[in-house]
Amino acid sequence: MTVTSPTGLPYERVAIIGSGLIGTSLAHAVRVRDPECLLQFADTDPQAVEVLGELFPDSLATTDPAQAVRDADLVMLCVPVGAVGVVSGQIAKHVKPGATVSDVGSVKRSVMGAMRDAFGPDVHVIAGHPVAGSEQSGPRAGFAEMFENRYVILTPGEDFNIEALQDLTRFWRRLGAMVEVMEAEHHDLVLAITSHLPHLIAYTIVGTADDLESVTKQEVMKYSAGGFRDFTRIAASDPVMWRDVFLNNKQAVLEVLGRFSEDLSALQRAIRWEDGDKLEDWFARTRAVRQGIVELGQDTDEVDFGRRSAAPVPKPYGDD
Amino acid sequence: MTVTSPTGLPYERVAIIGSGLIGTSLAHAVRVRDPECLLQFADTDPQAVEVLGELFPDSLATTDPAQAVRDADLVMLCVPVGAVGVVSGQIAKHVKPGATVSDVGSVKRSVMGAMRDAFGPDVHVIAGHPVAGSEQSGPRAGFAEMFENRYVILTPGEDFNIEALQDLTRFWRRLGAMVEVMEAEHHDLVLAITSHLPHLIAYTIVGTADDLESVTKQEVMKYSAGGFRDFTRIAASDPVMWRDVFLNNKQAVLEVLGRFSEDLSALQRAIRWEDGDKLEDWFARTRAVRQGIVELGQDTDEVDFGRRSAAPVPKPYGDD
Numbered sequence: 001m002t003v004t005s006p007t008g009l010p011y012e013r014v015a016i017i018g019s020g021l022i023g024t025s026l027a028h029a030v031r032v033r034d035p036e037c038l039l040q041f042a043d044t045d046p047q048a049v050e051v052l053g054e055l056f057p058d059s060l061a062t063t064d065p066a067q068a069v070r071d072a073d074l075v076m077l078c079v080p081v082g083a084v085g086v087v088s089g090q091i092a093k094h095v096k097p098g099a100t101v102s103d104v105g106s107v108k109r110s111v112m113g114a115m116r117d118a119f120g121p122d123v124h125v126i127a128g129h130p131v132a133g134s135e136q137s138g139p140r141a142g143f144a145e146m147f148e149n150r151y152v153i154l155t156p157g158e159d160f161n162i163e164a165l166q167d168l169t170r171f172w173r174r175l176g177a178m179v180e181v182m183e184a185e186h187h188d189l190v191l192a193i194t195s196h197l198p199h200l201i202a203y204t205i206v207g208t209a210d211d212l213e214s215v216t217k218q219e220v221m222k223y224s225a226g227g228f229r230d231f232t233r234i235a236a237s238d239p240v241m242w243r244d245v246f247l248n249n250k251q252a253v254l255e256v257l258g259r260f261s262e263d264l265s266a267l268q269r270a271i272r273w274e275d276g277d278k279l280e281d282w283f284a285r286t287r288a289v290r291q292g293i294v295e296l297g298q299d300t301d302e303v304d305f306g307r308r309s310a311a312p313v314p315k316p317y318g319d320d
Numbered sequence: 321m322t323v324t325s326p327t328g329l330p331y332e333r334v335a336i337i338g339s340g341l342i343g344t345s346l347a348h349a350v351r352v353r354d355p356e357c358l359l360q361f362a363d364t365d366p367q368a369v370e371v372l373g374e375l376f377p378d379s380l381a382t383t384d385p386a387q388a389v390r391d392a393d394l395v396m397l398c399v400p401v402g403a404v405g406v407v408s409g410q411i412a413k414h415v416k417p418g419a420t421v422s423d424v425g426s427v428k429r430s431v432m433g434a435m436r437d438a439f440g441p442d443v444h445v446i447a448g449h450p451v452a453g454s455e456q457s458g459p460r461a462g463f464a465e466m467f468e469n470r471y472v473i474l475t476p477g478e479d480f481n482i483e484a485l486q487d488l489t490r491f492w493r494r495l496g497a498m499v500e501v502m503e504a505e506h507h508d509l510v511l512a513i514t515s516h517l518p519h520l521i522a523y524t525i526v527g528t529a530d531d532l533e534s535v536t537k538q539e540v541m542k543y544s545a546g547g548f549r550d551f552t553r554i555a556a557s558d559p560v561m562w563r564d565v566f567l568n569n570k571q572a573v574l575e576v577l578g579r580f581s582e583d584l585s586a587l588q589r590a591i592r593w594e595d596g597d598k599l600e601d602w603f604a605r606t607r608a609v610r611q612g613i614v615e616l617g618q619d620t621d622e623v624d625f626g627r628r629s630a631a632p633v634p635k636p637y638g639d640d
Contacts, residue, residue, distance in 0.1 A: 082596075106546070131543045134624045135610070141623075151542055180542075190539050193529045195546025201521055202547070204587055206606040208580045209513045219510050221612040222471055222500075223451045226426070226515025227522070227554050229619040232610035234547050239603035246591045246599055257588055260528045261581075267524055268577055271566045276402075279566055283559035286526040290455070290552035292541040299549040303461075304454045305625040 009174055010167040011100075013038040015072035017065050017087055019048045020238070021133060022104045023078030024142025027056060029175040032144045042068035043139075051139040066094040074100050074171065077115075081105035082244035088118030097122040100164045104130055106191060106241075108155045108184035110248040116157070124164035126156045127184065130177060131195070137238040148176035149297050155184040192252035196245055197260060200253065202234035203242070329494055330487040331420075333358040335392035337385050337407055339368045340558070341453060342424045343398030344462025347376060349495040352464045362388035363459075371459040386414040394420050394491065397435075401425035402564035408438030417442040420484045424450055426511055426561075428475040428504035430568040436477070444484035446476045447504065450497060451515070457558040468496035469617050475504040512572035516565055517580060520573065522554035523562070 014030060016023045019041055030037050039059035041052045052061035062068055069075045069091045077084055084103055095101060101123055105111045112127045119125050132150040134141065152172040156165050169179045182190075209220045209228065220228065246253055270278040294301045334350055336343045339361055350357050359379035361372045372381035382388055389395045389411045397404055404423055415421060421443055425431045432447045439445050452470040454461065472492040476485050489499045502510075529540045529548065540548065566573055590598040614621045 131546045133546070136623055150545055153543070190535050190543055191546060193532060193535055194540055194543040194548040197525065198547035198551055200587060200591075201525060201584070203603050203606055204584045205517065205521060205580055206609050207602055208576070208583045210605070210609055211583075212513060212576070212579065215510050215513055217609075217612070220514055221609065221616050221618065223473070223510055223514040224613045225470055225618050226451045226453070226511060227518035228514040229610075229613050230550050230554060231518055232606070232613055232619070233625065234550060235603075235606040236610040237603075239600050239607075242603050243596050243600040247594055247596055250591055250594070253591060254588065256528070256532070257584075259532065260525055261584070263528045263531075264521070264524045264577075264581070267520060268574065271520075271570055271573060274567055274570070276563050276567055280559050280563040282527055283523050283555075283557075283562050285530070286523055286552070286555040287559075289526050289530055289537075289541065290549075290556040292537070293544045293549050293552055296541050298541065298544050299552070300627050303456055305553065305627055307620050307625055 008034040009037050010170045011037065011073035013040065013072045013074075015040045015042070015069040015075045016078055017042045017068060017075065017091070018078035018083075019043040019045075019052050019139040020078060020241070021137050021141040022130065022146070023076070024052075024055065024139050025132075025144065025146035026076060026078065026104070026142075026175075027059075028142050028144035029147055031056070033174055040068045040070070040072055048139045055139065065091045069095050069099075071096055072099060074102065074168070077101070077103040077105075079103075079105075080238075080241045080244040081107045081111050081248045084111045085114035085118065088115050092118045092120070092123075095119065095123050098124075100124040100126060100168055102126050102128045102154075102168060104128060106195060106245045107248040108153075108187045112155060112157055112184045124161045126154055126160060126165055126168055128152060128154045128168065128172070129187065129191070130172070131191075132177075133237075135233045135236040137241070145176070147172065150177050151298075152177040152179050153187050154179060154181050155187050156181065157184070188249050188252045189255070192249060192256045196249055196253050197256050199234055199237060199242055200246065200257065201260075202231040205231050206235040328354040329357050330490045331357065331393035333360065333392045333394075335360045335362070335389045335395045336398055337362045337388060337395065337411070338398035338403075339363040339365075339372050339459040340398060340561070341457050341461040342450065342466070343396070344372075344375065344459050345452075345464065345466035346396060346398065346424070346462075346495075347379075348462050348464035349467055351376070353494055360388045360390070360392055368459050375459065385411045389415050389419075391416055392419060394422065394488070397421070397423040397425075399423075399425075400558075400561045400564040401427045401431050401568045404431045405434035405438065408435050412438045412440070412443075415439065415443050418444075420444040420446060420488055422446050422448045422474075422488060424448060426515060426565045427568040428473075428507040432475060432477055432504045444481045446474055446480060446485060446488055448472060448474045448488065448492070449507065449511070450492070451511075452497075453557075455553045455556040457561070465496070467492065470497055471618075472497040472499050473507050474499060474501050475507050476501065477504070508569050508572045509575070512569060512576045516569055516573050517576050519554055519557060519562055520566065520577065521580075522551040525551050526555040 041061040042065040049061045108127050115125045130152045293299045361381040362385040369381045428447045435445045450472045613619045
């Protein structure tokens, strides 16, 4: 039931458990949209709680999640997906009946299972995933525009409450996002290819480069503008969050990884046997995918992500 | 021998064969640095020659490379590496004695061999590679700042002329680049890991995603902000150029690809056996590499490549 003004959010009190990049971005976005909405934070790390007090001085911040969820209309679990079960257990008895519990994790089937096990029928459990982020992490990394023009996938399961789903949809839309609803299993397969496999590959190649004996680390960094540097951004993402993603989406990741490995072997063979036509054909068809992404507003159309203008000022010219 | 003013370039007449991204960027950079320097272009494509006439109205542009190299002090081959041998054969008899012939290709051993076979001892052959680029191609894609604060690797071989190397070094430095000299074989190994393998992997995964039956193309594009979109930029690079790179650097690419595949298998196994410690350890050490790249000025330190500010304006808020 929507209780607030047309410009406000459908919740008067939002609890955010976990103060990483997404949790704090959510808090900033809520603050910008509705200064009246009460925010209640919990984080296991006392230092993070201190930072939260600094960033959101008018809000509750505590190390005790049970305290943070008290009277909240919406409880957002913004912790690594492997921690959702434990945190749900800690707060289950303290969540207000009729409240909605959701999350922001990159895996939905295991999270949905963990939340359903913990909460009774008087709480609306709707898992969610904003497909947004950056390579930074921690409470100071968040920013209010994080979800603008980004997709949020909700996986309400089978016996969801329609009003609760409508309110959660409205909430995300008012933070600038586009909302889609799908099955948790399908979400996990889609994200395995659009997010999890790209991260696994980026982590792998950055490690491979770092391990080479014949090429120095300095050389890897100096000549990284040939393509490698792009992978290092993704491979700078939060290690614990990503460990949990792979442990919790094992099946789908192994499935798309198998397909990728097959394709890579085929291209490897084309290189070995100097099959130029096969290589050129493969390389020519991938341009269209990028064009589609740019048209959907999911990436900038600027050359080189617009980094050209962001290049550091070079040393004075003519220096011999 | 340097003949020009302190602010000018060490060549009075520069021939640029091939008018793609790098060839035209080179021309723009030369124009900006030294409006007096004569530019002479050749491209096999008459349409490209027309564009060159439009972009550089005070220069010679022709489909005949033999005509373009006449009297040039520096001849830069800016063609796919597989075409260097043919083009060298076409111009060999027409290059001025004492001139320097160089190139910009991403592979150096095969290019160096092809150029040495074509040119006599009265021409200075010094292969080169500016580690710079973008996902765009064609004569209109070039821009003058392309080489600013980027590394250029020169591979002069064993019996090079010291003055010719000094002049070419000075030339690149005056276009804003940092110059390094190394063995062609070592260049090819370094670039195999910092550029060629990243491109191969990006091309592979974008194709893999495009082929999946269980995930629609629309879904791949909509949810690409989870990491995939970054790979599509690299996989939008010029197909012919990259086909030639892989055919001409087979050995080094297969070597680093072997190492990558081993590492990927190890991480695949860690996922299958749920070895969280191994995953977390691997993911934690790759952050330092990115930090080093940013410190060397080879990537922006802005979050998400600075794309945050480039995000399209979202649809109006509050839209239910």
